Amino acid sequence: MYRIKLVFIFLSYCSFTYGQNNTSEHKYVKIIVNNVSTSADALIIDNYMRQQYGMVMSRMDYRTALYFCTYKTSSNLSAELIKTMLLNLGYSSQCSVTGYHGSGERLKPLNKRICIEDIPTQENKL
Numbered sequence: 001m002y003r004i005k006l007v008f009i010f011l012s013y014c015s016f017t018y019g020q021n022n023t024s025e026h027k028y029v030k031i032i033v034n035n036v037s038t039s040a041d042a043l044i045i046d047n048y049m050r051q052q053y054g055m056v057m058s059r060m061d062y063r064t065a066l067y068f069c070t071y072k073t074s075s076n077l078s079a080e081l082i083k084t085m086l087l088n089l090g091y092s093s094q095c096s097v098t099g100y101h102g103s104g105e106r107l108k109p110l111n112k113r114i115c116i117e118d119i120p121t122q123e124n125k126l
């Protein structure tokens with residue numbers, strides 16, 4: 001009976017520890033990108049960003065000018081570094097929203113109208 005209790009406590013501890021670490025494993029960033037008007041522009045951005053160490057997922061939508069990616073928190077990537085990479089590719093950015101992916105919080109909306117009228121930069125640290 002004592003061994004069963006120890007196994008149960010160990011399994012509970014492991015699942016709790018894994019659950020705590022898993023929620024902050026990845027961060028996300030959403031950026032409004034200027035001068036993206038074709039699918040070729042979007043492919044250039046996606047192909048370049050996907051090659052970066054620590055990048056998990058990269059999507060550029062040329063119709064809405066929204067760039068979305070998730071990256072490992074253990075990597076050296078950040079929203080500012082991603083904006084700099086976009087600028088080096090020839091694409092400037094208006095504003096961004098960041099947060100922890102998989103935390104259970106709803107992703108904050110971001111579109112051109114909100115960027116221009118309301119906020120120059122919004123950062124969401126959950």
